Amino acid sequence: METPANSSQGAEEKAQSSLDFIRQAVASDLQSGKCSGVVTRFPPEPNGYLHIGHAKSICLNFGIAKEFGGRCHLRFDDTNPSKEEQEYVDSIQEDVRWLGWDWGPHLYYASNYFQQLYDWALYLIRAGKAYVCDLNADEMRAYRGTLREPGRESPYRNRSIAENLRLFERMKAGEFPDGSRTLRAKIDMAHANLNMRDPVLYRILHAPHHRTGDKWCIYPMYDFAHGQSDAIEGITHSICTLEFEDHRPLYEWFIENLPVPHKPRQYEFARLNITYTVLSKRKLLDLVQGGCVSGWDDPRMPTLAGLRRRGYTPEAIRAFCDKIGVAKSNSTVDVAFLEECLRDDLNKRALRRMAVLQPLKVVLENYPDGRGETFELPNNPEDPAAGTRAVPFTKSLFIEREDFQEDPPKKFFRLAPGREVRLRGAYLVTCTGVIKNDGGEVIELRCKVDHATRGGSAPDGRSPKATLHWVSASHAVDATVRLYDRLFAKPNPDEYPEGADYKANLNPRSLVVLEGCKLEPGLKEAKPGDRFQFERQGYFCCDPDSGEGRLVFNRTATLKDAWAKIQARTGGGKIVKGEG
Secondary structure (H helix, E strand, O other), X not given: OOOHHHHHHHHHHHHHHOOOHHHHHHHHHHHHXXXXXXXXXXXXXXXXXXXXXXXXXXXXXXXXXXXXXOEEEEEEOXXXXXXXXXXXXXXXXXXXXXXXXXXXXXXXXXXXXXXXXXXXXXXXXXXXXXXXXXXXXXXXXXXXXXXXOXXXXXXXOOOOHHHHHHHHHHHHOOOOOOOOOEEEEXXXXXXXXXXXXXXXXXXXXXXXXXXXXXXXXXXXOHHHHHHHHHHHHOOOEEEEEHHHHHHHXXXXXXXXXXXXXXXXXXXXXXXOOEOOOOOOHHHHHHHHHOOOOOOOOOOOOOEHHHHHHHOOOHHHHHHHHHHHOOOOOOOOEOHHHHHHHHHHHHHHHOEEEOEXXXXXXXXXXXXXXXXXXXXXXXXXXXXXXXXXXXXXXXXXXXXXXXXXXXXXXXXXXXXXXXXXXXXXXOOXXXXXXXXXXXXXXXXXXXXXXXXXXXXXXXXXXXXXXXXXXOEEOOOOEEEEEEEEOOOEOOOOOOOOOOOOOHHHHEOOOOEEEEEEEEEOHHHHHOOOOOEEEEOOOEEEEEOOOOEOOEOEEEEEEOOOXXXXXXXXXXXXXXXXXXXX
16 A cells, blocks of 8 residues: 555656656755755856847746746856957846846856956966966867877976966966967866867957956956856856757866865756757857848847847747757757747737738728718637727728739639628628729729628628728828748758858848838827737737837738748748757
């Protein structure tokens, strides 16, 4: 018979088995007493804006801390002043907060520890475990060896401790030019792991730091600063992406060979890869500086700033990160899955509105001149508590140009000469005439309204196959609408012709700007960041460019994945299914 103690233990083991491998490790460490509390950190380098890949790390680190009753630090690993800016520091804090996480008083910078890191470098020199090397970058690379061949020791490896101390102090004093000398750890030039072949700890860089100014002209390398910063802050679980797995032995070597106050443990998980997307900071910076996008917050960018401007919600991104989970091996997630997480969220929260993006005028011939009425339409059918809004209806309306064809093909059920359709929540109308300009373009339709069908239902039970959205011409609000699509036309942007680069795969239709769109009058009060579902069109967000009588909306997502259908119909690139 199972005892209460065994039952409790079994339930605990079952609950733990449902966790991902990192959470299992954290739970095990707590259960075994290896650590009494959980302290994680999100450690971005402030050399660019955060992207959707960082969101996965943010949610993992802050999420684990919250779930296990611990805390998560936000630490800027600001060890490379030539690429770091305060702008990036500010944007990173804004993005983390926007995602819904709070570091409280635990905001740190690696630059806070520059003096301690320098003192520890001196400690390694005095212990005979670090030396000043005069090899330049090309020479050091040649001496390093390969995966199949051991490296060669630097001719400066056996300098005396006294000489190394003197030279390192002169490096700090600014006596040598950039790149002329480095401080290296003395480990093993024949080590199977290239990271252990006397890695560089400090390099000379005469560049002002955004926080320390000109105080330093030598800066610690990331590998040296990272683990020691974790140790100083008492981090229990240092969670990194898989590319740092080969760096873990070096991380541990520093921890073991320095008098650090705490010994953290590094864990690695698979980074996020998404189809039709690049998540390399170098490439994202290249897109910005090359003018391929309007900036870091361009709605086509995978940056959190870009996704926010496009209309993504933090809830949708957190749901996406939760659903893809944490894996031990790299994989690629279909971007359609991210978009579906967004639709699931917006479908529940976005208010419905009618917007005609490419307007075609309709005049109701048998509707009285000067008459006007309103129809109560639901703000969100998914949320009755959202209530209704009053939409004005008049003799002259706008419908979508693509909702009419003069000579319709089979299975086109929308408006055509002699055909009846339903106007959303209003009336059934029939097209009775077409007016064209001198060029033969249709510029206006004449229709008749069935007055017995107010509200969109016919007493005799007839029901047209098509329901169209509309906007009253005399009440319409003009707007600019930007139709955003995927920035790249191929699932893998890094598959490009010989002699080209990833930019050869940029999608020329990633942005289409429509002027003179007609919106229902309630949208006049929209504020930047407000999200709506334009009925039959998709989800849209009011852009910060709005103001002073101008309205600009960005398409966040279509209602359905039209892209996949187009690709299948035209023989375009195959969508890669997510494995993450």
